[in-house]
Amino acid sequence: MYISLTNTPDEAEPDRQSAPRGARTVSSTVVTLGIVSLLTDISSESVAAILPLYITGVLGLSTIAFGVLDGLYQGVSAIVRIAGGYASDRLDQPKWVAFTGYALAAVARVGLLFASGFAAITAVVTADRIGKGIRTAPRDALITASSEPGSLGRAFGVHRMLDNIGAALGPLIAFVILLVVPEGFHIVFTASLAFALIGVLVLGLVVPNVRTRPAPGAVVRRHTRRPRFDWRRIWSGRMRRVLAAAGILGVLTIGDGFVYLVLQARSDFAAQWFPLLYVGTNVAFLAFAVPLGKLADRVGRGRVFVGGHLALLGAYVVAALAVEDLVATVMCLVFLGAFYAATDGVLAALAAEATTPQTRATGIAAAQTVVALSRFVSAAGFGVLWFAVGREPAMIVVAVLLAVAVPVAALVLRPLLSTTGRAVS
Amino acid sequence: MNDRAKWALIAAVSVVALGTTTVVGVVAWADQGARLAAPSEVVTTDRWSTQGERIVFRNTAPGEGYGHVASVPLADPGGARAVGDLACDRLDATSEALSCLRSVRGIVPTYTATVYTGDGHALLEWPLAGIPSRTRLSPGGSLIATTSFVAGHSYATVGFSTDTSLRTIGGEDLGNIEEWTLLVDGEPAAPVDRNYWGVTFIDETTFYATVGFSASGVTHLVRGDIAARTLTTLAANVECPSLSPDGSRIAFKRVTAGSGANVHWTPAVYDIATGRIDLLPETRGIDDQIEWLDDDVILYGMPREGAAGDTDVWALAADGAGEPTLLIEHAWSPSVIREEESG
Numbered sequence: 001m002y003i004s005l006t007n008t009p010d011e012a013e014p015d016r017q018s019a020p021r022g023a024r025t026v027s028s029t030v031v032t033l034g035i036v037s038l039l040t041d042i043s044s045e046s047v048a049a050i051l052p053l054y055i056t057g058v059l060g061l062s063t064i065a066f067g068v069l070d071g072l073y074q075g076v077s078a079i080v081r082i083a084g085g086y087a088s089d090r091l092d093q094p095k096w097v098a099f100t101g102y103a104l105a106a107v108a109r110v111g112l113l114f115a116s117g118f119a120a121i122t123a124v125v126t127a128d129r130i131g132k133g134i135r136t137a138p139r140d141a142l143i144t145a146s147s148e149p150g151s152l153g154r155a156f157g158v159h160r161m162l163d164n165i166g167a168a169l170g171p172l173i174a175f176v177i178l179l180v181v182p183e184g185f186h187i188v189f190t191a192s193l194a195f196a197l198i199g200v201l202v203l204g205l206v207v208p209n210v211r212t213r214p215a216p217g218a219v220v221r222r223h224t225r226r227p228r229f230d231w232r233r234i235w236s237g238r239m240r241r242v243l244a245a246a247g248i249l250g251v252l253t254i255g256d257g258f259v260y261l262v263l264q265a266r267s268d269f270a271a272q273w274f275p276l277l278y279v280g281t282n283v284a285f286l287a288f289a290v291p292l293g294k295l296a297d298r299v300g301r302g303r304v305f306v307g308g309h310l311a312l313l314g315a316y317v318v319a320a321l322a323v324e325d326l327v328a329t330v331m332c333l334v335f336l337g338a339f340y341a342a343t344d345g346v347l348a349a350l351a352a353e354a355t356t357p358q359t360r361a362t363g364i365a366a367a368q369t370v371v372a373l374s375r376f377v378s379a380a381g382f383g384v385l386w387f388a389v390g391r392e393p394a395m396i397v398v399a400v401l402l403a404v405a406v407p408v409a410a411l412v413l414r415p416l417l418s419t420t421g422r423a424v425s
Numbered sequence: 426m427n428d429r430a431k432w433a434l435i436a437a438v439s440v441v442a443l444g445t446t447t448v449v450g451v452v453a454w455a456d457q458g459a460r461l462a463a464p465s466e467v468v469t470t471d472r473w474s475t476q477g478e479r480i481v482f483r484n485t486a487p488g489e490g491y492g493h494v495a496s497v498p499l500a501d502p503g504g505a506r507a508v509g510d511l512a513c514d515r516l517d518a519t520s521e522a523l524s525c526l527r528s529v530r531g532i533v534p535t536y537t538a539t540v541y542t543g544d545g546h547a548l549l550e551w552p553l554a555g556i557p558s559r560t561r562l563s564p565g566g567s568l569i570a571t572t573s574f575v576a577g578h579s580y581a582t583v584g585f586s587t588d589t590s591l592r593t594i595g596g597e598d599l600g601n602i603e604e605w606t607l608l609v610d611g612e613p614a615a616p617v618d619r620n621y622w623g624v625t626f627i628d629e630t631t632f633y634a635t636v637g638f639s640a641s642g643v644t645h646l647v648r649g650d651i652a653a654r655t656l657t658t659l660a661a662n663v664e665c666p667s668l669s670p671d672g673s674r675i676a677f678k679r680v681t682a683g684s685g686a687n688v689h690w691t692p693a694v695y696d697i698a699t700g701r702i703d704l705l706p707e708t709r710g711i712d713d714q715i716e717w718l719d720d721d722v723i724l725y726g727m728p729r730e731g732a733a734g735d736t737d738v739w740a741l742a743a744d745g746a747g748e749p750t751l752l753i754e755h756a757w758s759p760s761v762i763r764e765e766e767s768g
Binding site: 052053172176177198279 | 426431432434435438439442443445446449450453454457514528530531532533534535552554555556558574575601615619687728733734
C-alpha cells in the first residue's frame with residue numbers, strides 16, 4: 001500500500017484544530033512544536049555554553065576527558081535516533097515517543113541541580129543527548145503529518161527558525177546570569193530546568209496526538225492488524241537516493257568548528273570573537289530558514305538541499321582565500337547559516353517525501369544519522385589533511401572535492417530534484 | 426481538559442518555574458553581595474607582590490579578594506597573606522614579572538593573557554582562544570607559555586583541543602607549538618590528533634611539554650627547541666611536566682587508573698639522567714601542573730572537599746618520604762619566587 005503524501009494531512013489528522021488551508025499558513029501544531037524546541041534549546045544550550053567554564057572553574061577539572069568522551073556520545077545519539085524513529089513508526093505514537101525524549105532531557109536537568117562531580121555531569125549530559133536522539137525523528141514526523149505536503153519546506157523552515165532562536169537565546173541568558181552573579185552556575189541550571197519543564201508541558205498538553213498512519217478513524221485503527229514494517233522503504237528506491245546524496249555531501253562537510261579554527265588562526269577579529277562565531281551562524285540560520293524552506297517548496301527540495309552545499313563551498317573558499325579579516329568572517333558565517341537553512345529542515349522534508357507514512361520517522365532518522373556519521377568521518381579525515389598539507393591547502397582540497405560532489409549528488413537525486421510534495425506519484 | 430484550562434495550567438507552571446528561578450537568582454545575588462563584602466580572613470595590601478622569597482598564588486578564600494592574586498612569605502606559608510587587586514584564574518610569577526590568565530565575564534566570556542611587571546603595570550595583553558589552563562614564565566623572564574582549552578560547541582564539531590602558545594616578553598608571538606615539527610625517534614611525524622599542554626622552561630631557548638594523542642590517550646614528554654621550532658618525544662606517559670630548580674628531575678602527573686572521565690592521576694618524579702620514575706604517596710587524584718617549593722618538595726592544588734570553587738595547595742616530599750601536608754589553605758596556582766631568582 002502506498003499512500004500519496006498529498007492525502008496525508010486530512011486523513012492522518014482528524015483532531016487537528018486549525019487546518020493549514022492553502023500554502024500561506026503553517027499549522028499551529030508546527031508552531032507549537034517550534035515553541036517546544038525553542039524552550040528546550042534555551043534549556044540545553046544555556047547549560048552547554050557554560051559547562052566548560054563550570055567544569056574547569058568550579059569543579060577544578062581539566063576538560064580533556066570531557067572532549068575525549070564527546071565523540072562517543074555523538075555515536076550513541078545516532079543509534080538512539082534510529083531507535084526513536086522506529087519506535088515512533090511501530091507504535092504510531094510520534095508525539096509520545098518525542099515526549100519521552102524531551103522528558104528524559106528535562107529529568108536530567110534535575111540531576112544537574114544536585115550533581116557535584118564530573119561523573120554526575122557526564123551522566124546528565126549523556127541523558128540529555130540520548131533524549132535529543134530519541135525525540136528528533138518523531139518530532140519531524142509530527143511536523144510532516146501536520147503540514148500540507150506542498151508547504152512542508154516552509155513548515156520545517158518555521159520550526160528550525162524557532163529552534164535556532166532558542167539556541168541563540170540560551171547562551172545569552174546563561175552569560176547574562178553569570179555576568180550579574182559570577183558564581184551563579186546553579187541559577188543557570190535552575191533556569192535550564194524551568195525552560196525544559198515548560199517545554200515538556202506545552203508538548204504534552206497542547207500538541208495533538210497526530211497519527212502518521214492514514215486510517216479512517218482511531219477506533220477502527222486499534223483493531224486493524226499492524227502492518228509489517230517495510231525496511232525496504234528505508235534503503236531502497238527513492239530513500240536510497242536520498243541517503244546516498246546525503247552521505248556523499250556529508251563526507252565533505254567538515255563542520256563549522258574547523259572553519260572557525262581556520263578563521264581564528266589567521267584573523268585577529270575571529271580570534272577575539274571566537275566564542276561568538278557559532279552565534280553568528282545561528283542567527284544567519286534562523287534568518288534564512290523560512291525563505292529557503294519556501295524556496296524548496298517552489299523549486300524542489302532536492303535542488304535546495306544540493307544547492308545549499310554551494311553555500312558551504314562558499315564558506316570554504318572564503319576561509320581559504322586571503323580576504324580581509326572582518327569581511328571573511330562575516331561572509332563565512334552568512335554562508336554557513338545559509339547552508340544549514342538549506343539543508344537541515346529540507347533534508348527532513350526530502351526524507352518525509354521519499355517514505356511512506358508507516359516508515360516516515362525511521363526514514364527521517366536514517367537520513368539524519370547518515371548525515372551525522374558522514375560528517376563525523378569528514379571531521380576526522382579533515383584533521384588528517386590539516387596536518388598533512390596545512391590549513392588553507394586542506395580547505396582548498398575539500399572545496400574542490402565538494403565542487404565535484406555537488407553535481408554528483410544532483411545526479412543521484414535527479415528523480416527527486418524538483419519534487420515539491422504536490423506532484424508525487 | 427479544554428484549551429483554556431491547558432493554557433492556564435501552562436501559564437501557572439511557567440510562573441512557578443520562572444518565579445523559582447528568579448528567587449534562586451535573587452538569593453544568590455544577595456548572598457554573593459554579602460559574601461564579597463564579608464571581610465576575608467586575611468590581611469590585604471594594594472599590591473600583589475611583597476618583597477623577598479615568597480609564594481604567589483590565586484586566593485580562593487571566600488569573601489573579599491576571592492580570585493585575586495595573593496602572596497605569603499616562603500618562611501611562613503600558612504601565615505597571613507597579602508591580597509592584591511589583580512584577579513587571575515591561573516598565574517606564574519618571577520621577581521620581575523607575573524603572567525596572568527583570566528576569563529573576562531561578559532555577554533560572551535572572553536579569555537585573556539596579561540603580563541605584569543613587578544610593580545603591577547600591564548606590559549602585554551593578548552586574547553586566548555579558550556579557557557585558561559596553564560602558564561609558565563621562563564627562568565630568565567624572556568618567554569611566556571600559555572595553554573588554553575578550546576572547547577567545542579554543538580555546531581563546532583572539532584570536539585576539543587588545546588592551544589599551547591609561546592610569546593616573548595617583547596611581545597613577539599612565537600605561535601601555537603602545534604604547528605612546529607614533531608620528531609618521534611628522530612623522524613618527523615604528524616599524527617592528526619596531537620595536542621600539546623603544560624610547558625615548563627629549561628632555559629631561554631628550550632623547554633619541556635606534553636604531547637597527547639586523543640585517539641589512543643597516550644601522552645609523551647617532549648623537549649622543545651624554540652630556534653629550530655621542533656619538539657622531540659622523550660619518555661612516555663609523562664604528563665604536564667615541571668622541572669625541578671636544579672634541573673635534574675621532572676615532577677608530573679601520571680595516569681595510574683581509569684581513563685576518560687574517570688582518569689586518576691598520581692604525582693610522580695622522573696629522573697632525567699637515569700629515566701627512573703617514582704610514584705609519590707598521594708592517594709587522591711591530582712590535576713594540576715606541579716610547582717617545586719625547592720629541590721626536595723613539590724606543590725599542587727587540590728579542590729577543597731564540599732566547597733565548590735575553593736581549593737588548597739598541598740606539599741609533598743619529592744623523594745616519596747612522608748604524607749602530603751596542607752601548605753596553604755584557600756589557594757590555587759602556586760608560584761614560588763626564590764632568592765636566587767630574585768637575586
